[in-house]
Amino acid sequence: xxxxxxxxxxxxxxxxxxxxxxxxxxxxxxxxxxxxxxxxxxxxxxxxxxxxxxxxxxxxxxxxxxxxxxxxxxxxxxxxxxxxxxxxxxxxxxxxxxxxxxxxxxxxxxxxxxxxxxxxxxxxxxxxxxxxxxxxxxxxxxxxxxxxxxxxxxxxxxxxxxxxxxxxxxxxxxxxxxxxxxxxxxxxxxxxxxxxxxxxxxxxxxxxxxxxxxxxxxxxxxxxxxxxxxxxxxxxxxxxxxxxxxxxxxxxxxxxxxxxxxxx
Amino acid sequence: xxxxxxxxxxxxxxxxxxxxxxxxxxxxxxxxxxxxxxxxxxxxxxxxxxxxxxxxxxxxxxxxxxxxxxxxxxxxxxxxxxxxxxxxxxxxxxxxxxxxxxxxxxxxxxxxxxxxxxxxxxxxxxxxxxxxxxxxxxxxxxxxxxxxxxxxxxxxxxxxxxxxxxxxxxxxxxxxxxxxxxxxxxxxxxxxxxxxxxxxxxxxxxxxxxxxxxxxxxxxxxxxxxxxxxxxxxxxxxxxxxxxxxxxxxxxxxxxxxxxxxxxxxxxxxxxxxxxxxxxxxxxxxxxxxxxxxxxxxxxxxxxxxxxxxxxxxxxxxxxxxxxxxxxxxxxxxxxxxxxxxxxxxxxxxxxxxxxxxxxxxxxxxxxxxxxxxxxxxxxxxxxxxxxxxxxxxxxxxxxxxxxxxxxxxxxxxxxxxxxxxxxxxxxxxxxxxxxxxxxxxxxxxxxxxxxxxxxxxxxxxxxxxxxxxxxxxxxxxxxxxxxxxxxxxxxxxxxxxxxxxxxxxxxxxxxxxxxxxxxxxxxxxxxxxxxxxxxxxxxxxxxxxxxxxxxxxxxxxxxxxxxxxxxxxxxxxxxxxxxxxxxxxxxxxxxxxxxxxxxxxxxxxxxxxxxxxxxxxxx
Numbered sequence: 108x109x110x111x112x113x114x115x116x117x118x119x120x121x122x123x124x125x126x127x128x129x130x131x132x133x134x135x136x137x138x139x140x141x142x143x144x145x146x147x148x149x150x151x152x153x154x155x156x157x158x159x160x161x162x163x164x165x166x167x168x169x170x171x172x173x174x175x176x177x178x179x180x181x182x183x184x185x186x187x188x189x190x191x192x193x194x195x196x197x198x199x200x201x202x203x204x205x206x207x208x209x210x211x212x213x214x215x216x217x218x219x220x221x222x223x224x225x226x227x228x229x230x231x232x233x234x235x236x237x238x239x240x241x242x243x244x245x246x247x248x249x250x251x252x253x254x255x256x257x258x259x260x261x262x263x264x265x266x267x268x269x270x271x272x273x274x275x276x277x278x279x280x281x282x283x284x285x286x287x288x289x290x291x292x293x294x295x296x297x298x299x300x301x302x303x304x305x306x307x308x309x310x311x312x313x314x315x316x317x318x319x320x321x322x323x324x325x326x327x328x329x330x331x332x333x334x335x336x337x338x339x340x341x342x343x344x345x346x347x348x349x350x351x352x353x354x355x356x357x358x359x360x361x362x363x364x365x366x367x368x369x370x371x
Numbered sequence: 372x373x374x375x376x377x378x379x380x381x382x383x384x385x386x387x388x389x390x391x392x393x394x395x396x397x398x399x400x401x402x403x404x405x406x407x408x409x410x411x412x413x414x415x416x417x418x419x420x421x422x423x424x425x426x427x428x429x430x431x432x433x434x435x436x437x438x439x440x441x442x443x444x445x446x447x448x449x450x451x452x453x454x455x456x457x458x459x460x461x462x463x464x465x466x467x468x469x470x471x472x473x474x475x476x477x478x479x480x481x482x483x484x485x486x487x488x489x490x491x492x493x494x495x496x497x498x499x500x501x502x503x504x505x506x507x508x509x510x511x512x513x514x515x516x517x518x519x520x521x522x523x524x525x526x527x528x529x530x531x532x533x534x535x536x537x538x539x540x541x542x543x544x545x546x547x548x549x550x551x552x553x554x555x556x557x558x559x560x561x562x563x564x565x566x567x568x569x570x571x572x573x574x575x576x577x578x579x580x581x582x583x584x585x586x587x588x589x590x591x592x593x594x595x596x597x598x599x600x601x602x603x604x605x606x607x608x609x610x611x612x613x614x615x616x617x618x619x620x621x622x623x624x625x626x627x628x629x630x631x632x633x634x635x636x637x638x639x640x641x642x643x644x645x646x647x648x649x650x651x652x653x654x655x656x657x658x659x660x661x662x663x664x665x666x667x668x669x670x671x672x673x674x675x676x677x678x679x680x681x682x683x684x685x686x687x688x689x690x691x692x693x694x695x696x697x698x699x700x701x702x703x704x705x706x707x708x709x710x711x712x713x714x715x716x717x718x719x720x721x722x723x724x725x726x727x728x729x730x731x732x733x734x735x736x737x738x739x740x741x742x743x744x745x746x747x748x749x750x751x752x753x754x755x756x757x758x759x760x761x762x763x764x765x766x767x768x769x770x771x772x773x774x775x776x777x778x779x780x781x782x783x784x785x786x787x788x789x790x791x792x793x794x795x796x797x798x799x800x801x802x803x804x805x806x807x808x809x810x811x812x813x814x815x816x817x818x819x820x821x822x823x824x825x826x827x828x829x830x831x832x833x834x835x836x837x838x839x840x841x842x843x844x845x846x847x848x849x850x851x852x853x854x855x856x857x858x859x860x861x862x863x864x865x866x867x868x869x870x871x872x873x874x875x876x877x878x879x880x881x882x883x884x885x886x887x888x889x890x891x892x893x894x895x896x897x898x899x900x901x902x903x904x905x906x907x908x909x910x911x912x913x914x915x916x917x918x919x920x921x922x923x924x925x926x927x928x929x930x931x932x933x934x935x936x937x938x939x940x941x942x943x944x945x946x947x948x949x950x951x952x953x954x955x956x957x958x959x960x961x962x963x964x965x966x967x968x969x970x971x972x973x974x975x976x977x978x979x980x981x982x983x984x985x986x987x988x989x990x991x
Binding site: 108110112113114115116117119120123124126127147150151152153154155236245261262263264265266268270272273274288299345346347 | 381382409411453474475477478480481482510591602603605607612614615616643644645646655657658659661672696710766769770771773775776777778781
């Protein structure tokens with residue numbers, strides 16, 4: 108087994124644990140590279156078909172290329188797609204800085220999906236190496252009744268014995284990619300030949316390294332048009348992955364505030 | 372080695388532990404900087420932030436990225452940080468030093484391949500240092516470096532270093548943990564982290580990064596006996612896929628496997644994959660797999676597949692070494708859940724045998740184990756637990772303990788054989804009247820005629836007629852009927868796949884009790900799957916006779932005595948066998964009665980003649 112095999116095996120193990128323990132369960136599909144890899148891993152875990160819905164929290168502000176990708180691959184991958192509109196921006200806490208407030212629509216959309224479909228757990232594609240706050244996550248991470256995250260009172264998690272029993276009202280986030288890095292993701296995409304939204308590949312000297320919505324995501328300068336070139340670029344760079352995500356940097360703690368409020 | 376090659380290798384996980392003020396986070400922050408592993412602008416960002424707060428910059432801020440932590444000046448939870456040396460990539464699990472946060476340390480440390488213990492040269496070995504070292508040993512971290520920090524505060528004194536080194540060495544030796552090397556460092560200034568210190572020319576050993584680079588990677592235990600704890604069983608296209616992660620050893624298609632605890636054996640027919648380049652013919656430790664078997668044995672989550680020749684241990688009592696994480700102390704007699712591989716057992720704390728003081732390593736008897744305490748205890752379960760010793764196969768020799776929803780501790784199994792035989796009969800009281808005595812008195816043995824078939828196949832009609840016929844012959848007979856049991860014993864169960872299996876399990880247990888009492892039991896249930904019937908056969912044993920009441924679905928549907936097919940076709944019944952829920956006809960029944968072709972009388976004659984031949988005159 109090489110290291111990608113080991114990563115894949117661990118993620119498949121986590122997905123199977125989640126499916127065994129939580130019903131109903133869904134997978135959050137942002138259309139980005141990480142959640143596409145996660146769907147691929149789910150197809151491996153369940154031998155061809157993902158046995159739970161892919162949930163896209165739709166703000167109406169994805170790039171056209173992302174919508175086209177969603178329409179093509181929800182069919183190609185035989186997904187049970189849920190793509191409801193997120194609540195309007197007027198319903199979001201107005202004290203948040205503009206981009207964070209926009210991003211927080213997803214938190215409301217998430218709460219709406221949980222209420223509407225009764226999901227006891229949701230699988231999301233966050234990784235520890237993305238951002239300092241995410242580094243403190245558990246693989247199975249309980250949320251309070253209001254969907255908030257208390258990182259100081261997290262249960263112990265060791266020896267791959269995940270916490271799967273919680274008091275009624277607890278909602279659980281499952282993180283099968285927590286131990287992957289950005290380069291791991293691209294090497295796996297390369298090996299498995301997983302289709303991606305074309306915006307990840309450079310056009311006119313720019314590409315998206317982290318893909319969010321129109322208006323709150325900026326491309327980076329890059330000439331990487333192939334996966335191999337992206338990997339080479341990532342191995343050389345010391346810039347953080349989410350540098351192009353406006354809401355992470357508006358104020359020192361904006362991303363942390365979003366997270367404790369239930370953002371991914 | 373080029374950056375490119377480095378990235379092709381999994382990061383090497385290490386844990387860094389130590390007393391809260393001994394400089395762990397400073398060591399990590401500085402090491403990230405000195406190995407050129409920080410993102411552009413990180414240090415500048417933090418320096419600006421410090422200026423704004425009017426506080427001096429500290430290296431530990433690199434890790435304490437959350438605002439709240441900066442306010443409290445404590446690392447709250449284990450954080451993973453990546454860095455790289457010339458040789459390879461690392462992921463550091465920064466385990467917090469605060470005493471109350473031990474559970475977070477365990478969370479981080481349990482996944483590490485090696486540990487670094489940080490000790491303040493001025494303060495020396497503290498109670499917390501000992502506790503952390505003991506836990507590293509207990510959770511199975513095999514390789515350790517000791518960094519004796521803040522050498523700048525003791526004037527880089529070799530004498531002081533030697534004193535702390537000797538103190539720590541003595542402790543480690545006693546607990547059986549060997550430190551590869553002890554290194555004098557001054558983390559704040561970077562001495563002997565990634566760069567050799569010019570302040571301690573008396574020290575000739577490796578730097579911290581050199582020492583880490585020398586650690587070999589933990590290998591998947593492929594050479595150990597094969598163990599596949601069952602995670603789940605999926606049904607797909609009429610096949611049953613047994614899924615799980617291989618924890619040790621390897622297995623080839625065509626091999627026999629034994630299922631624990633049922634000890635039944637079947638042959639591996641295939642290894643299933645999706646989007647894999649080649650067909651798999653073997654599986655190895657570390658892989659998450661899906662396999663099929665040639666026999667539909669009763670298998671469920673928590674069972675363990677092994678090779679027939681090298682099985683695990685099995686006992687209803689375990690002697691374990693425990694670390695206790697709950698604020699409430701552990702007491703004798705307490706009921707807990709033991710999660711061991713994929714199995715969950717209800718256990719009772721049978722005895723607290725020895726409480727270990729990790730400070731001076733003294734052992735004494737005690738009535739309770741306090742938070743963060745270590746002890747040897749005995750756990751007892753009503754059913755047999757499948758396990759291995761920790762040093763043989765770690766994944767099956769360690770377990771997590773839960774009290775309700777809370778994870779309250781972890782334990783490793785260091786020995787097990789000696790209490791096994793003594794405890795085996797404690798829960799089962801031997802009957803004073805034996806089965807052969809009952810058989811001699813009645814003239815026939817107890818038995819279970821397990822009739823299965825689609826709804827409308829005529830199971831209940833046939834069962835009632837048979838019961839009347841046997842009763843006329845003075846035979847003790849009783850019929851367990853699906854609907855009757857569902858109105859009473861099993862009224863809490865619905866019709867999902869799990870609930871159907873539980874329904875069948877309970878019916879089988881009741882049928883067994885009747886049969887043990889000498890009665891001939893007729894059971895009439897749909898029992899739609901081979902695994903459900905295999906489970907019933909498992910529970911009932913030799914007294915089990917499988918009768919397949921076969922009738923084509925079209926015949927059953929045309930009878931539709933209860934109007935259920937019509938409802939199911941209209942979509943008014945979820946999970947209706949044969950229509951919206953799977954039906955697997957029995958493969959090798961002891962008797963098949965086709966009620967579509969035979970009249971009720973002929974069907975009855977066929978059954979009575981089977982009973983005369985196999986039970987009344989030729990008892991099993």
